[in-house]
Amino acid sequence: MKKDRQKVKRLLKIYMEKPELAALVLLVLLIAVFQIQSDGIFLNANNLRGILGILPEIGLMVVGVTILMICGEFDLSVGSVFALMPMVMAVLLADGLPFIFAFLIGTAVAAMIGFINGYLTIKFSIPSFITTLGMLFIARSLTIVVSGGFPPLLPNELPTWLFTAFVGPGDIFRMSFLWFAAVVILMSLLMNRTNFGNWVRATGGFLPAAQAMGIPTARVKIACFMLCSMLAGFAGMIQVLRLGSPLPSIGEGWELQAVAAAVIGGTALAGGVGTIIGGVIGAVLIRVIDNGLVLSQVDANWFKFAIGFLTIFAVVANAWLGKRAKAIKLET
Template identity: 35%
Template sequence: MAPKERTKPRAGFAAQLLHSRETGIVGALLIMVILLSIFAPDFASKGNLLNDARNLSFIGIVVLGQAMVMITGGIDLSVGSVWGLAAVASAAMMQAGMGVVPACALTLVICGVVGLFNGFCVTKLRMLPFVPTLATMSIARALALVITRGKAIDGFRPDGDAFFALGGGDIFDLPVPFIIFVVLAIIVAIVLKRTVYGRQLYAIGGNERAATLTGLNVDRLKMSVYVSSSVLAGLAGIIEVSYLSSAISNQGLGKELSVIAAAVIGGTALSGGEGTVIGVFVGTVILEVLRNGLVLLGTDAYWQGVFVGSVIVLAVFIDQLRKGVWRRR
């Protein structure tokens, strides 16, 4: 009689929790919140927390699109410039007399075209992702300068217009941008985890050649995530214009670094195939909590980039430890 095969026992809940990527970053966030609440009492005030929620929402919306690109193994360096282009384009069109809805819709279409161009270059022209997205980063910023001629665009809507509630309004004391971010995060989470489309994106990032051999339309899928990334960057620009009631050409300048940082801190792999919306959400919160905490602690603004960069390196290192990279060497 053949001996019974030993089945590997299922890991318990505690073990699964320990090896979860999100557990580490949630723990890091809790530690940061506790320490800041002790050393910077103003941090835990309701006003400051709500302000943080509003500020992180602009970057968070863009991170959702960037994470989808990174899951497929790509990267989008143009999101900061597309953000700025959307801000000035929407404001300029409204200043010219166009209605809010048509102006915002046309702005998102323009952003989608930028993303389509990025996706076309990556898929059909076989360029490395950083090449076309670096180019569109420069092109979009230049177009923003052409539109503004270096001047701010304001007075495009009358005072008290409903458009300004999109970025500056509150619902049940929660900032409207934060509510939009949460809703979009839920939608993206469902798409990535509960749909065939989401599983296909992970398959491409895990092994693009294998995904192609199984019959997936890799080019179409990759183009779709670049379009999504640009449209979400454009949406963030429009919402920020609503909040600031003005637009300038350098809006979103350098934000691509913060967006990528939030995604990496949240556990989205630069190599593709890994990443969750929960991780992206927490990574975005960590980035804003860190920035706000440094301000409240009186840290020189010039040093903030050093701390953010250090956190990115630490996050990647911890993720390597979790996956046992060092044990295999």
């Protein structure tokens, strides 16, 4: 009897300490509310198709931002890179370059921006908030400069289907969702199963200890900045292929939505704490709210209110749960 109670207590403690728990509970609740409010339309195939079709675009960005935040840094330039990478690609494609080379060069540009963000942040030990705030403006400006004011038309014979075609039972997913799922699985494995993931957590969790244990913290951080930038660029490319035209204004304000999603999913602003799956739950929540408010015929201007409320609520709930979990004493 007593042993059983200890077991239950231990399980309870483990789950309450999971930072993504609060977001998951909220997500389930919200889906239920929207399903009722919309008279069962919310969860039908058509609507799910709409949600899942757009989810990967913010989702990929959130995955990168989450990893970077676990590493103890911050990237405000992702929204601009989201627009710049596909614009670079579009210009190259218009010049007749094959898709794969345009893709590689676009990704290299995104990686370069991540590298600059990381290098400047570490070399001059300035907060990444400042470096990437600067980069937000620089990359956005470059997007418009590169386009020459008139975004080029995308050529017709692109492998667009590889990212936007509908697949799966009832054509419920776009291909982009499969890319997203693959990235989520890969990045979760990277964070949980590899020594690199361990170093990212240590670097963000307590920098002096990580350095004392011989971890190349500068390189780990720069790698995370580059990964974050590349994922944002990839997400932008998917959106451009879906819309069929590169607009210089896409992704504006998304950097903060991505941070909100990561935080809602339990990632700590101070670093060291967070999970990829938490970030994904945060991203799903944002998409669900956006869509659900429309379906429930609520004024769409409440969307940002809801995101803001959720961000604060999730952090408060997490802090509360964490405190309760700590109070559960187990035999030591």
